[in-house]
Amino acid sequence: MFRSLILSACAIGVVAGLAMTAFQSFGVTPIILAAEQYEVSEPAEPESAHPHEAAGHTHEHGQAGGHHHHGGDEWAPADGFERTFYSAVSNICAGIGFAALLLVVMNQLRERGRMTPNASRGLLLGALGFVAVFMAPSLGLPPEVPGARAAALESRQLWWVATVLLTVAGLGILFLAGGWQRILGVPLLLVTHFFVPTHEGPMFSHPDPDAVTALNELHHQFIWATGLSNLAFWLLIGVLCAVTLNYLSRTGRIHHEQVPA
Template identity: 70%
Template sequence: MFRSLILGACLVGLILGLAMTAFEALGTSPIILAAEQYETAEPVAHHHDHADHDHGESAGHHHGDDAWAPADGAERLFYTTVSNICAGIGFAAILLVVMNQLRERGRMTPKVQQGLLLGALGYLAVFIAPSIGLPPEIPGASAAALELRQTWWIVTVVLAAAGLGVLFLATGWKRLLGVPLLIAPQFFVPVHDGPMFANPDPEAVLALTELHHRFIWASGLANLGFWLLAGVLCALVLKRLADKGRLGHVNAAV
């Protein structure tokens, strides 16, 4: 069973990675490239170092004389695709394991509708919950220390997933216990003191602000497509494995 789930996750992750790369090419990547023009431009008689920042995509990005970064074009597309496929495999494996556990306990059947529901819950936990406190960022945006943001993101995703699980799986008043898990991380969001963008040019700040708003929406739509597709594909893979008898028996729901 474990081998079948892992192979299924690899297949689903490959499709998800390619799909996410396409979503990014149509939505977020053009915005990132536009924002980078303001980030790399050096103001007259002013020199500064660029801090690390998140793009809201699979991989981080560093600037500096000795920092390596993939070249624009085919090389950048290749590394983005590989990163998206790896992320797709990881998330697909988690979804398949969760779906199979629910199926074995009689809490769900591997159908497209159920897959869409779990995909939507994954979207809420992995994208929406962290984005409430730390929205996706474009190049040139100032933010709190990377380690603090990464730690907060992990804690928020874990608590959001647990909270949603309690809300949908618990019964009676016990469902209310999921609410504190959902909202608790929002009280400890790592914040950055100072302007949102380091560029001192007011016109550049206006342009970056507009790009930032567009980037949040584009990232949201790309991730929504990713998670809904993930839910559907995982449900179809699980159904096929169950029909072939490669999974465990189903127990009665409790």
């Protein structure tokens, strides 16, 4: 059973990762490239004045769709095929990991009689994964285009991890607990949003007001583009996991016995 689930997760991750790369190529990457044009024209400033410089170009919401790193002498893939290739590798790795987690969760729910794997249930769990890994963190730390200023990388990473874990726990309680116990999940969904790491001052420090206006517009477009691409990514993973698990169950490649809840 374990081998079947792992191989299935790898296959699903490849499909979802390549699909995500296609979504990015048409919707996300053009926005990043457009924002980089303004970033290059910014005046150089002492590195010590901006300890969050590299972090300001990082979007930490699950997939490579918003990951973007630039800073000083740091290596970065060349535009074109090389950049697309590394994005695809990152997306595939993320897809395999998320698919493995969803398959395990779905299989546990199936064995306990809490869920029959099908496309609609896959869409639901995929949507919940999107909420936990992308939407909830984005409410506090929206995706950032190149040139945006943000709080220190370490504090944002810690906040992101805490938000994802607590959101998963909160959603699990809301959907799986019974009676009044479900309300215990609500505080878990909200608590980290009272302690969001913030950056003081304007998001963009470009000296040209027209450039700042353009960057703000690109920033809004980037939020929508990354959100829609990540939603499609998670829904695809959810459906593929449910359909695959249903197939494995019907063909006897995973156990059918139910575990008492």
